[in-house]
Amino acid sequence: xxxxxxxxxxxxxxxxxxxxxxxxxxxxxxxxxxxxxxxxxxxxxxxxxxxxxxxxxxxxxxxxxxxxxxxxxxxxxxxxxxxxxxxxxxxxxxxxxxxxxxxxxxxxxxxxxxxxxxxxxxxxxxxxxxxxxxxxxxxxxxxxxxxxxxxxxxxxxxxxxxxxxxxxxxxxxxxxxxxxxxxxxxxxxxxxxxxxxxxxxxxxxxxxxxxxxxxxxxxxxxxxxxxxxxxxxxxxxxxxxxxxxxxxxxxxxxxxxx
Amino acid sequence: xxxxxxxxxxxxxxxxxxxxxxxxxxxxxxxxxxxxxxxxxxxxxxxxxxxxxxxxxxxxxxxxxxxxxxxxxxxxxxxxxxxxxxxxxxxxxxxxxxxxxxxxxxxxxxxxxxxxxxxxxxxxxxxxxxxxxxxxxxxxxxxxxxxxxxxxxxxxxxxxxxxxxxxxxxxxxxxxxxxxxxxxxxxxxxxxxxxxxxxxxxxxxxxxxxxxx
Amino acid sequence: xxxxxxxxxxxxxxxxxxxxxxxxxxxxxxxxxxxxxxxxxxxxxxxxxxxxxxxxxxxxxxxxxxxxxxxxxxxxxxxxxxxxxxxxxxxxxxxxxxxxxxxxxxxxxxxxxxxxxxxxxxxxxxxxxxxxxxxxxxxxxxxxxxxxxxxxxxxxxxxxxxxxxxxxxxxxxxxxxxxxxxxxxxxxxxxxxxxxxxxxxxxxxxxxxxxxxxxxxxxxxxxxxxx
Numbered sequence: 283x284x285x286x287x288x289x290x291x292x293x294x295x296x297x298x299x300x301x302x303x304x305x306x307x308x309x310x311x312x313x314x315x316x317x318x319x320x321x322x323x324x325x326x327x328x329x330x331x332x333x334x335x336x337x338x339x340x341x342x343x344x345x346x347x348x349x350x351x352x353x354x355x356x357x358x359x360x361x362x363x364x365x366x367x368x369x370x371x372x373x374x375x376x377x378x379x380x381x382x383x384x385x386x387x388x389x390x391x392x393x394x395x396x397x398x399x400x401x402x403x404x405x406x407x408x409x410x411x412x413x414x415x416x417x418x419x420x421x422x423x424x425x426x427x428x429x430x431x432x433x434x435x436x437x438x439x440x441x442x443x444x445x446x447x448x449x450x451x452x453x454x455x456x457x458x459x460x461x462x463x464x465x466x467x468x469x470x471x472x473x474x475x476x477x478x479x480x481x482x483x484x485x486x487x488x489x490x491x492x493x494x495x496x497x498x499x500x501x502x503x504x505x506x507x508x509x510x511x512x513x514x515x516x517x518x519x520x521x522x523x524x525x526x527x528x529x530x531x532x533x534x535x536x537x538x539x540x
Numbered sequence: 541x542x543x544x545x546x547x548x549x550x551x552x553x554x555x556x557x558x559x560x561x562x563x564x565x566x567x568x569x570x571x572x573x574x575x576x577x578x579x580x581x582x583x584x585x586x587x588x589x590x591x592x593x594x595x596x597x598x599x600x601x602x603x604x605x606x607x608x609x610x611x612x613x614x615x616x617x618x619x620x621x622x623x624x625x626x627x628x629x630x631x632x633x634x635x636x637x638x639x640x641x642x643x644x645x646x647x648x649x650x651x652x653x654x655x656x657x658x659x660x661x662x663x664x665x666x667x668x669x670x671x672x673x674x675x676x677x678x679x680x681x682x683x684x685x686x687x688x689x690x691x692x693x694x695x696x697x698x699x700x701x702x703x704x705x706x707x708x709x710x711x712x713x714x715x716x717x718x719x720x721x722x723x724x725x726x727x728x729x730x731x732x733x734x735x736x737x738x739x740x741x742x743x744x745x746x747x748x749x750x751x752x753x
Numbered sequence: 754x755x756x757x758x759x760x761x762x763x764x765x766x767x768x769x770x771x772x773x774x775x776x777x778x779x780x781x782x783x784x785x786x787x788x789x790x791x792x793x794x795x796x797x798x799x800x801x802x803x804x805x806x807x808x809x810x811x812x813x814x815x816x817x818x819x820x821x822x823x824x825x826x827x828x829x830x831x832x833x834x835x836x837x838x839x840x841x842x843x844x845x846x847x848x849x850x851x852x853x854x855x856x857x858x859x860x861x862x863x864x865x866x867x868x869x870x871x872x873x874x875x876x877x878x879x880x881x882x883x884x885x886x887x888x889x890x891x892x893x894x895x896x897x898x899x900x901x902x903x904x905x906x907x908x909x910x911x912x913x914x915x916x917x918x919x920x921x922x923x924x925x926x927x928x929x930x931x932x933x934x935x936x937x938x939x940x941x942x943x944x945x946x947x948x949x950x951x952x953x954x955x956x957x958x959x960x961x962x963x964x965x966x967x968x969x970x971x972x973x974x975x976x977x978x979x980x
Contacts, residue, residue: 420926427922431913435557440976441909445923448905448969452927455958459930466937517558595842597975618845627836633775645764646845671775 292369294511295520301504308504312497319490327487336400341488343393345495346386347411350418351453353383353499357425358450361443371507373439374514376446377429378506382499384422391415410464414457421449435514545570545604546726547592547695552601554587561587565601567743571694574717574727574737579745585730586626588745589699592728593623619646622693626700628684630672636683637668644690658689663709678704688716696720698729761846762854769858779827783820784866790816791874802879809878810939813888814895816874817867818928821896824863825903826920828855829911829974838911838978848974849967856904856967864896884943887952891938894955898931901959901966908973931958 323341330337357379364372394412395405406412425442432438480488515521545568553563561584569575577585590596592603594610594617603610605617630639640655659668662682672680681704688696696717702710710733717727718737773780794812795805832838841851871892872885880888906924910916934951941948 417926417929420922424923424926427919428909431910431916431919437912437976441973444905444969444973444976445909448927451965452930455930456926459933459954463933463937514558590839593843595839595978615845618843621843623840623843625836625839627834627839629836629840631772631831631835631837633772638771642764642768643840 292367292371294371294374294515295518297371298508298511301508305501305504308497309501312494312501315490315497316494319487319494323487323491327484328481330484333401336397337484339393339397341491343390343397344488345492346390346393347415348492349495349499350383350387350390350415353379353386354418354421354446354453355450356503357383358443358446361439361446364439365443365447370514371511373443374510375503375507376442377439378503378510380422380426380429380442382502382506384419384426386495386499387415387419387422391419408464408467410461413464414460417456417460418453421453425449546573546606547728548604548607549592550602550604552588552591552603553599554584554591554596555599562745563600565745569695569726569728571724571726572721572739574721574729574735574740576735576740576742577728577730577745578732578742583745585745586699589623589697589728589730590625593621593697594618595623620693621695621697622687622691623697624684624687624699624701626703628680630680630683632673633671635669635671636664636675636679639672639683640686640690643684643687647691647693654690658686659683661689662686662712676704678706678709681705682709685713688713688720694725696725696727696729698727700730702731702733761844761850762857765841765851765854766858769855770861773858773862780862781866783824783863784870786823787816787820787867788870788874790819791877794878806879806881806943809875809880810884810888810943811936812878813871813874813880814892814932814936814939817871817892817896818899818932820867821863821899821903822921822924822928825859825900825907825924826910826917828859828904828907829978830907830916833911833978838974842975842978848971852904852967852970852974853963856900856970859904860897860900864900865893867896868892880939881943883945884939887938887942887948890952891935891955894952894959895931895935898955898959898962899928901962902927902931904970905966905973908970909977911974912977931955934958 320341324338327338329335357376360372360376360379363369364376391412394415398407399405425445428445429438429442432441512521512524547567547569549565549567551563552565554561555563565588567575577588579585587596591598594603594614605613605620608616610617629643631642634642636659637655640658644655656665656668659665662685664679664682664686667675667679672683675683681701685701685705701713705713714735714737717729717735721727721737721739791812794808798808799805829838832841842848844851868889871888874880875885875888903920903924906920906927907916909923910920913919934955937951938948938955941951
């Protein structure tokens with residue numbers, strides 16, 4: 283009996299219907315946090331002594347990097363839950379998490395490159411973090427490509443979940459080896475400004491932005507999962523009913539207007 | 541133990557991507573039975589057979605071997621079972637004899653004499669040294685079917701065993717199936733042919749049921 | 754039971770070796786690729802031996818990686834097509850052991866020959882003398898890791914018609930630690946440093962791969978070959 287909540291949680295229909303109730307509130311909270319963090323970070327926080335205004339890109343770059351890595355683990359965990367408990371919803375979450383994570387990874391790389399130009403005088407350096415981030419992007423692309431390659435959604439989900447788990451085992455190894463590789467070749471001139479040396483006035487808005495990005499990630503994941511639910515469950519009666527009511531409402535509205 | 545059938549299938553279902561291929565399949569196979577699974581193309585005959593061999597996992601239901609679920613007594617079940625699929629699993633670059641020796645390497649009777657006899661039995665006596673890429677589709681199938689002459693497996697699962705086999709071959713194979721059943725073995729096969737066998741039972745798979753609600 | 758577990762390993766190992774022997778020409782192609790690409794490097798980069806020596810270790814390793822990647826697609830492909838893979842899935846033995854046998858056969862027919870001809874490439878790319886022994890050791894261990902990891906990718910893509918390119922995409926990121934430590938082993942030796950630590954890490958990667966990859970590949974095969 284105590285497992286009932288668990289199975290209900292695994293029901294795509296339940297998720298779709300209940301998420302509709304609290305998604306607006308979550309979106310509102312996300313907008314508030316992100317906007318206030320952006321204004322605080324971009325307009326109010328003090329200028330950096332060395333880098334001037336160009337440092338402000340960290341308010342996008344750092345949260346995106348955080349979520350890029352966390353997103354992979356969220357995706358892999360969802361896949362593992364799907365494999366272990368045969369939960370369909372979990373696979374849908376996994377599939378939705380892949381493009382979002384890949385996009386965040388790309389944003390992290392892209393903002394890093396923009397930041398690199400004024401800071402190091404070049405768009406690209408083979409720094410340990412950048413290289414790891416690039417490999418992470420490849421890992422995401424692999425999971426996405428594998429999912430798209432299969433016609434059967436069931437097989438695609440399971441194959442993606444296994445690849446996600448293999449990636450999870452490998453990510454710490456990859457990160458550690460890239461770190462080690464970088465120390466071998468590290469040129470003395472290039473160094474990151476590390477977080478602890480940041481002034482609290484700069485650091486607090488960053489914290490807000492990180493929270494904002496987590497919220498944004500949640501909203502994006504839920505939205506994407508909801509559309510994935512509709513796509514995969516399109517043959518079921520509840521989705522058909524849902525579509526019919528929507529169509530009916532639209533027709534009524536048009537009839538009322540004319 | 542004595543009560544339970546050799547194979548008992550309970551409420552077996554298979555669905556993929558929310559469309560149900562079949563569900564609620566219940567059947568039992570006892571020693572001496574020959575069960576022919578019939579059905580239109582796409583009704584899931586091969587899928588059912590592959591589920592029975594454990595190559596594929598069912599969506600629901602269970603398969604009991606001598607009263608024990610096949611996941612629990614997997615080793616025993618798979619050791620007592622022989623499956624010849626749609627593709628004969630014959631390696632092109634190996635000779636007929638090498639292929640057969642490999643296929644039966646788990647069997648106790650896999651000596652040279654038995655292999656020669658089996659190849660002769662399926663009409664390939666002159667071909668034992670010929671690489672299989674030089675053989676026809678029907679001859680490939682005969683190489684795979686030669687396993688039946690050596691194997692000591694109790695349960696045979698045969699997917700369309702008569703495909704590409706000539707008339708003589710068909711009647712030889714029928715006789716072999718009958719012999720196996722008479723000695724207490726069991727056969728589950730898919731075929732569109734009408735077979736002249738005693739103890740033959742048929743199980744029909746209906747056309748795909750369509751979507752689930 | 755112990756006997757039967759082992760027999761699954763050695764039976765599939767012997768079988769795949771025999772099959773590779775019958776298709777010697779095909780089996781040799783990664784090796785030919787390995788040697789031929791090394792001709793491209795002086796043409797594309799420089800014929801100067803001093804500059805070649807600098808990049809030799811990395812280049813040999815990258816080429817070995819690509820050669821393995823090309824060959825690993827064939828690990829399950831023909832077995833899938835002719836129905837042997839179906840038979841493999843229903844052997845009474847536990848699936849990872851026959852798979853380990855197949856992977857070992859793959860390494861014996863690609864990784865080991867690559868390792869053995871690598872000194873030839875070392876000469877062609879003017880690798881300093883101190884690098885040869887570390888190169889042999891690191892390639893022998895490293896290509897085994899590549900075969901093992903590649904098997905997981907091959908299992909995930911076996912039922913796809915154009916799985917080869919996708920396989921490279923899946924597996925390449927996973928190959929990077931092996932490349933890093935493999936190259937480092939040779940470069941450490943060339944620079945006169947102790948090259949055993951990076952080699953030891955390669956050994957650790959190999960041990961982890963032996964333990965995990967056959968399991969992951971077995972799980973993947975059960976899912977994907979059902980397609």
